[in-house]
Amino acid sequence: MKRRIFYFISLIIFLLLFGMFFSFKTSRKMEISFSVRKGEPTDVVIDRLAKEHVIKEPFMSKIYARFNNLKVKAGNYLLNGTYSDEDILQILSRGQVHYVKFVIPEGYDLFDVADVLDSRFPNCNKEQFLKLAFNSTFVHSLDINSTSLEGFLFPDTYLIDREATCSEIVSGMISNFNRKVGPLFKTYNPPALVKKALGTISVKKLITVASIVEKETSLESERPVIAGVIYKRLVRKMPLQCDPTVIYAYRLKGIFKKRLNGKDIEKIKSPFNTYLVRGLPPTPICNPGMKSIKAAMYPVNTPFLYFFAVNGKHIFSKTYKEHLRKMRKYYNRHVK
Known part of the structure; x- marks a missing residue:
């Protein structure tokens, strides 16, 4: 009986802690300003902000602050967006008093990023960002061997000072790319297919392949296969014939297209x-x-050379003849 009671109490405690942790990590919309006084202890600030309904889980917040040795900094803070208790503690520890939170989803291009930043930062509007993003001199100053920032602004959730300039915002995003993606390449041993297709291996080439994969499919199981098709076509000196690259070409000319025709x-x-x-x-x-990115680094050595989309999935073929036959079947029309 005592053991059952013990297990029951343990389960209740676990569920309570899990609920608090989930709440601690959950973002919620807020528009609020508050101040932190100089020398005010972290626990005191957390309790006060809990009373002011800024922080939802003071107990978990205190544990998190102690475990990560976070110390709050004095200042006048303004939060306008969606934040979790964890986000708020990070903001308090960095002392960034006018903080903007924004999300860059996977597959966003520079024009999409510009739209996200526009109007959120007084010192970085859409035009300023795009001018900088396609400035090869600035791009090279960040140790990126490319003519633009495309591919190197890692999709993630960002918390950045509202007064930041475009160059400061970009620097923070590039640092995030280097921190999260950079380690993948340090010990990278390219598969034979990748070596044969790319010749000299570079981060830019791998990210370029990854960007095409990203635009071609949202299905995790298809990513390494599509990467494999890209590499196989490169090896055979075949044109890639990928619609997303053509759509991007139009995008560069200020024309947005969802689909292409002949x-x-x-x-x-x-x-x-x-x-x-x-x-x-x-x-x-x-x-x-x-x-x-991982699919581009470690593709499937597939026999396929062709694919087309049907209802969000792709149909793969080894030969052009097979490709045409399948297209006629699924589209129920004459395909040359």
Whole structure:
């Protein structure tokens, strides 16, 4: 009986702690300002902010602060967005008093990022960001061997000082890329297929492949296969013929297209038009997530050379003849 009671009490405690931890990590919308006085102890600040309904889980917040040795900094704080208790403690420990939280989803390109930043930062509007993002001199100053920042702004949740300039925002995002993606390449031993397809291996080339994979599929199981198709076509000197690269070519000209037709492909003369130009495009075409990056690094050595999309999934083929036959079957129309 005593053992049952003990297990029951332990379960209740576990569920309570789990609930508090979940609440501690959950973001909620708020627009609030508050001050932290100089010399005010961390626990006292947490208790006060809990009473003011800024922090929801003071107990978990104190444990988190002690475990991470976080000390709050004095200042006048303004929160406008969605924040968890964890976010708030990070803000307090860094002393960034006017903090903006924003999210860059996987697959966003520089134009999408510019839209996210626009109006949130008084010192970095859309036009300023894009001018900087495509400034090759600035890009090279960040040790990025490319003509733009495309591909190197890692998709993530960011907390950045509202008064930050475009260069400061970008520097923070590049640091995040280097911290999270950089270690993948330090001990990277490329598979034979990747070596054969790319020749000289570089981070830019791998991120470019990853960006195409990111735009081609959202299914985790398909990513390494599509990466494999890309590499196999490169090895055979076949044009990649990827619609997302052509869509990006139009994007660079200020034209947004969701889908392409035959005339769209023929009309645009661009190194990003992988129907007309063999090899990889000059830069990545979006900012890929970790799953697509890993797929580009470790592709499936697939026998497939062709694929097309049907209801969110892809149908793969080994030969062009097989590819056409499957397209006729699924689209129920004549395909040349």
